[in-house]
Amino acid sequence: MKNWLPFLIFSIYSISAFSQFIDGGYGHSIILCEDSTVATFGENNSAQLGIGTKDSGTHPNPNSPIGITQKVKMVSASDYSSYILLLDGTVMAWGQGIYGQIGDGTNTNFVYTPTPVLNLDSVIVIESNSAGDFVLAIRTNGTVWAWGHNGSGQLGIGNKIDQNLPQQVIGLDSIVDVAAGAGHCLALRSDGTVWAWGSNSYGQITLADSVSDSTLPFIIDTLFGATNVEAGAAFSLVLSGDSTIWAFGYNYYGQLGINSTIFKTNIPTKVFQLDSVIDIMCGREHALAIRRDGTSWGWGEAGYNQIGVSTLDRNKPFRTNAIAQFVTMNAGSWHSFATDIYGNLYSFGRNTYGHLGTGSTSGSGSVVFPNYNSLICKVVVEPINPYARLLVNQEGNPNAYRFQDTSVYSTYRLWDFNDGSPIDTSINPLHEFNAPGIYNVCLYAFNQFGIDTTCTTIEILATNINELNSSVFQVYPNPVKDILNIKMNQHLSKSIEIEIFDVNGKIVVKDVKSNLSNQISIPLDGLKNGFYILKLNGSEFSQSIHFVKTDE
Structure with a gap:
């Protein structure tokens, strides 16, 4: 065991960063395949699929946007537009452009194929919302840039004038994550502080009811130590460093998850009884979360089962009916996606335009199954290390134990019983110890990104072969x-x-x-x-x- 561990740790360790490999708009979706190509499916009435035309039909099978010659590292979708971030740090856009959201210097109604966003490079993150018509981008220097619709000051440039070229958001630096709502924005600074601007119609940027909006970013002084920010149409979620979630804004459907029917709140409130959270995401009026144990949770509007629980709205988190441990989840307006550690795609919710990518326009059932459409590619997997866990129970004679691998995000494992026996690779081995002693049994859990280890102590007091008693x-x-x-x-x-x-x-x-x-x-x-x-x-x-x- 001692010989191979250093090599494996060195060769497969990877560092995760903020990224997005799948997203949904109002009625279309975009995914980044593991070969760095892009696929789109669903509605195309605004040319949002990027295939050179627009039409009123449905496209339930994946399409390849025209003219993408470089590899892609991130995707995003607004209500009727699509965006990709290329490996060279530039951005391309297509679809509806009437508010300037294409970023090419025009307000063209429709852009049919991927078009470069002008005056913008060194981008590391792009972000838009399925209910919005504007875009945010983070550059390598930590500044934020925005373009498109600006009716509520959501571009953060001190006015409410739409912009068809990227503009620098005023007063922000050292930004590592951003979130766009329908008309408001959040930004996460590297020091863990959260900044907000744009519409405050439902308290989604924490200002008083008498304040309708803010055209400039300001710090939310009641939030600190944050690790992630997300936004729905008019509500906001912040993931804290203690792995709990704080919510504020519109709550008609229970999308704040605070176990309350309150209509709205401008006070950040802890999401009800949900801890150990590693990722959060928002649809138009629903929210999703993944816990450290690999379980996924949903709440808010659920009329199409977009929360993966049922078609009943929920005002507190419920565990989804998923058959897998999800690495990441994302959402469009009324549909949602998830991926597992193997790159398999799961889609659920509304499917009127075929935007679940299942090859049909039928909606999803109550159980979240993999997308069985053979035309769907393997999706890029968010880098995440495994989390080693085990269970052990005595079974049979006093020296035999059943070990169970209950690790999260593990694709392979090794058991070391530290008794001289060979390494075991089975999931739930039955092992018998042949001599008394104290054994430090270790499970090594692996995936393509890293390794984790957990150990337990087994005490063998006597063997069935050499057992002695008080007569000895x-x-x-x-x-x-x-x-x-x-x-x-x-x-x-x-x-x-x-x-x-x-x-x-x-x-x-x-x-x-x-x-x-x-x-x-x-x-x-x-x-x-x-x-x-x-x-x-x-x-x-x-x-x-x-x-x-x-x-x-």
């Missing part, structure tokens, strides 16, 4: 204060090796007794009060016994 020897007193006595009723060995282990498996006493008499005395000077295991090894037997050291 007796240990007294127990509990013991000063001297532990071993009375030998039979002479089974010329010498006995004596080992005493503490609760951490550390040997604290080790001795060999030869020329044995009927009784052996072991002084316990220097041992702290507590629980210990005495292990006796002879030529024909091995036995372990618990005892307690005390001052009384």
Whole structure:
């Protein structure tokens, strides 16, 4: 075991960053395939599929946008437009452009094929919303740029004038994540502070009811230590460093997840009974989250089962009916997506235009199944390390144990029982220990991005082959204060090796007794009060016994 671990850690470790490989608009969707190509499907009434035409039909199978000659590293979708971030840091856009949201210097009604966004390079993140008509971008220097519709000041440039070329959002630097709503925005600074601007019609940027909007970013001074921001049409979510979620804004459908029917709130409120969250995402009026244990949760508007739970709106998180552990989730207006560690796509919710990509326009059922459309590519997998977990139960004879690999995001595993037996790669091995002792059993969980390890201690007190009883020897007193006595009723060995282990498996006493008499005395000077295991090894037997050291 010691030889291969350093190599594997070095060769498969990867660092995750903010990214998006799948997104949905009002009635269309866009995904980034593992070969860095792009596929679109669904509605095309505004040329949002990028295939050179627009039409009123449905496109339930994937299409390839025309004219993309470089590899793509991120995708995004607004209500009727699509965006891609290329590996060289430039952005392309297509679809509806009446508000200037294409970013090519025009307000053309429709742009039919991918077109470069002008005056913008070194981009690392792009963001738009399925209910919005504007775009945000983060550049490598931490500044934020915006273009498109600006009716509520959502471009953050100090006015409400639409822009058909990217403009720098005023007063922001060191930004690592952004979120766009229908008319409001959030930004996450590298110091964990959250900034907001745009529409405040429902308190979605935390301002008082008397304030309709803000055309400039401001810090939300009640939020700090944040790690992620997301926005729905008119509500906001912030993931805190303690892995809880805070919500504010519009709540008609329960999309804040605060277990309340309150219509709206401008006060950040903790999402009800949901912790250990690693990712959050918003649709138009619904929200999704993934916990560290791989479970996925949904709440808010659910008329099309876009939360993966049922068609009943929920005002607090419910676990989705998913058959897999999701690495990432994302959402359009009334439809949602998820991917697993293998790059399989899961889609659920509204499907009127075929925007689930299932090859039909039928809606999804109550259970979240993989997308079985053979024409759908494998989706790029969000980099995430495995989380090793195990369960263990005694099974059969006293020395046999059933181990279960319950790891999250693991695609392969190795078991090391640390008893000289071969490494085991099965999911739930049954292992029998053949000698008494304390064994540190370790599970190594792997995926394509990294490795995680967890261990558990197994104490074997006697084997079924060499089990001894009180007719052979007796240990007294127990509990013991000063001297532990071993009375030998039979002479089974010329010498006995004596080992005493503490609760951490550390040997604290080790001795060999030869020329044995009927009784052996072991002084316990220097041992702290507590629980210990005495292990006796002879030529024909091995036995372990618990005892307690005390001052009384």
